[in-house]
Amino acid sequence: MKRADPMRVTVFSRMTTLRHYRLCPHSRSIRILLGELSIATTLIEDKPWTWPEDLLAVNPAGELPVLVTREEEPVCGAYAISEWLSEDVVREHPDGSGGERARQGHVFPGSASERAEVRRLVDWFHGKMHRDVTGFLLEEKVYARFRAEGGGSPDAEMLRSVQSNMRQHLRYVEHLTSARKWLAGETLSFADLAAAGQISVVDYLGGIDWAGHDAAKLWYARIKSRPSVREILSERVPGAPVPPDYYDDPDF
């Protein structure tokens, strides 16, 4: 049955809306970014494994997140959304360049080459780590379970290979945070939020052994303490595996 609720349209035209899934890592990085930028957002949750028709209508790729602007235009995917948010201030404060720099600074701070480093790392976490680790764990431990009511156990050999990949990614975070305060340098950037999106989902699914990675832990403790992240870590998904005790504890 189609809904034709005029109130809903009114809300859409006033508020930024984000279509997301609570355990989708790319949705998480954009939710954290919206929180960091203090952009009030209406959340609509989709179940991406069901390929919902009204999601396909706004994003033919069927992927999350999708941001629906106050002008009701969809911005599809974490890449387009993060870049759109970095440009957003130009439209909101057309009177001066100060506003533009403030917003762009928050998402992709620094010089052109520093921004290239931020984007390299965003690609690392949204692309490489998702391919190597997060995508497989989500599919096997969450989506397959919901799709097939019960599902089977993940292939043991694949799981070992994904666990080994995760150890490499954690070592890389340890390497970066041993030399830098934040992943891309001395300033918080979208690289940290992209990493937090992936890492928090793998951590929910019990896929990270933090022992012996003190610099990475210190960095993640600072990430966990941010209000934008705390809210997300307080959520639980019925039917998904139960996260470990330390999952939402900044002092872990």
Place this chain on the structure above:
Amino acid sequence: MKRADPMRVTVFSRMTTLRHYRLCPHSRSIRILLGELSIATTLIEDKPWTWPEDLLAVNPAGELPVLVTREEEPVCGAYAISEWLSEDVVREHPDGSGGERARQGHVFPGSASERAEVRRLVDWFHGKMHRDVTGFLLEEKVYARFRAEGGGSPDAEMLRSVQSNMRQHLRYVEHLTSARKWLAGETLSFADLAAAGQISVVDYLGGIDWAGHDAAKLWYARIKSRPSVREILSERVPGAPVPPDYYDDPDF
């Protein structure tokens, strides 16, 4: 054996350098972009399936392409490079906003929401189509062959599923180009170049049946005619499958 060639360093500091592989689709989209922007570039070819150490030294992900700037700073991956190039003019012509708009217009043209559409499609081709089609074909038909000297035949069931994915992607290009001159709208954008990178590699490997997709063919014929693309289509890779006769013919 390490090379310490001072001439090589001199070349690096004067010219933009691109580390690429001839059949890497992401390398191709950046090579086409550099051509469109008339940026003279020294090409260095890597064999990504061998994980070369000197590539890992500039890009720990071991992925292509990597652009090395005239200041010898690496910009890693098609995402960071395309955004870096869209910002490039600000640094080269700091005297006026005209230059900035001209360059940014070429890569991600239009308003904020039009740029979001360009980036959605870049993500579609660099991400989704690569996962659905190009990555598998390259691995099975090229990299596995070079790695194992001969290799086995690709898994028949996987191959059928990839062929079916390709038909869906071609239908999507047909859908877009039936309504628009270029993929993201009335202007050439990086979305077209990202699509050309993927599609030209799949076409090289004989993976596209163009029959019945007239709008997509017309679009691709216009892409093929561009000097930036012609040069790439004239190249052959010894040891890889031989491309079909029409591969480099704009009138196909």
